[in-house]
Amino acid sequence: METRSSGVPNLRALILLLVSVSPLGCGASWMWLGVTSNGTPELPTCSSLSLSGRQRELCRRKPFLLPSVRDGARLAVTECQNQFRLERWNCSTSEEPPVFGLELTSGTKETAFIYAVMAAGLVHAVTRSCSQGNMTECGCDARLRGGKGGGASSVESWHWGGCSDHILYGTWFSRRFMDNTVKNISTSHGSYTLSSMNQHNSEAGRQVIERTMSTDCRCHGVSGSCAVKTCWRTMAPFDRIGSYLKEEYEQSIQVLDRSRRKTKKKGQRGPVNKHRLIYLNKSPNYCLKDRQKGITGTRGRRCNRTSTGPDGCNLLCCGRGYNTHVVRNIQRCECKFVWCCYVHCRRCESMNDIHTCK
Structure with a gap:
């Protein structure tokens, strides 16, 4: 059977892209765990990974989270490929390291999506590991357990139980592991730097996990009457997270670049809703191959x-x-x-x- 390439991106190439868009040079290098661990029985050690000092220290204190970091990397890469598989930019880039640089997605809508899906993937993987009992430091979220729901006027009676996903721990770890030390996301004029833009989009990605959570219930009663239900909160499947972020990508907002605010540059002035994805620069059309910018065409x-x-x-x-x-x-x-x-x-x-x- 004769076949042609359908443009499905090379996984290793995408990881190199994710590394290249990090404002700290190595801030996204944890994404290498999504490919370097494939087929190998053991994970790399914290000292063997190219991490920032803050990330390395966190990794040393909590090495048991490395499998979840790897799983989060895989979730992010796979979903990015899935959401953009039919578009001009399909999460791929050249395999040659010299062509990797910030020009490809630096400050664009694509950068916004990458950081959001990276952060969300990390929250999802860590939280799932907690709920499955794979770590002693976290488990199910028991804050609601034992409480009743449904309201006084409700015909059905139910109470909180089961194993609610503990997204607080996953969100905390994702935030500590990914974000840099930028204190003010934007100035009073609503202008951003590349670092603060990436931090904003990372946080927006994390918030999607909570916003898409659902309540699942199990019935109890004679002959399946469902007189009483036990309910718990659970995360949405990650493909739904990806679809949600893709919609946010389509509606992302261009903001002012703080480094160019003295020039006449278009962009929203003033604060931006924390749930919206933002970008600084317009995207290239991705039509023609550009080796210097890493565009495959x-x-x-x-x-x-x-x-x-x-x-x-x-x-x-x-x-x-x-x-x-x-x-x-x-x-x-x-x-x-x-x-x-x-x-x-x-x-x-x-x-x-x-x-x-x-």
Whole structure:
């Protein structure tokens, strides 16, 4: 079967991108755990990781959290790829280290999404590990346990119990591990630096975990009557977190760059809602390959000729046109069980048009 690349990003390349957008140079290097640990029985030690001094100290004091840090990295990478798989920027970049730099996503909407999903992934992974009883330092959130709900006018009677996800601990660790020491997120004029922008977006990502939590219940009673219910709070699946952040990405707000505030530069003046994603600079179009900026371009990406969305050939190929070739697929079909004892299938063939950007 003839195939072409569909533009699915290389995982290691994305991790290099995540490292490159860190304002501290190594502030996002924990994301390497998402790839360097794959297939290996043991995690690296804190001293072997490229961490900031503050991160290394936290890692040394709480080494039992390293598996959760790795899982958070994997969640963030996978969801970033999932949410942008059909777009011009699909969370990929070149594999050659010299082309990595801040130009690719520095201060853009893409930077905003990366920091938000990184922070959310870390909260989600650490909190899940707490709820599963994998760590002695944290567990379920018992603050609500034993209390009653439903209200006096409610027909149903229920009480808090079970194992509520302890997002306070996960949020605390994510904040301590990722954020730098910026005290004031913005000035009174609403201007930002790259560091304060990244910190704002990281916090917005963490808050999404709490905002998407749901209440799950289990019924108790004779013959399943559900006369009494036990309820607990649980985090949403991470793909829902990713969808929520993608919507925030689409509605992100450009703010003033403090380093350029003396020039005529567009951007919102004044405070921004803490739940909104913000960016400083407009994004490049990502159409053409630029080795210096780490942009891979869309040439060779598979597109949908009938789609009017971002994966449509007109938008994804940036008006350059597309190539069409036929792919021959052969697979088993119309399988039937034959007594006794094997499965008999036909050999079916189909021809499909594949479109790739010029």
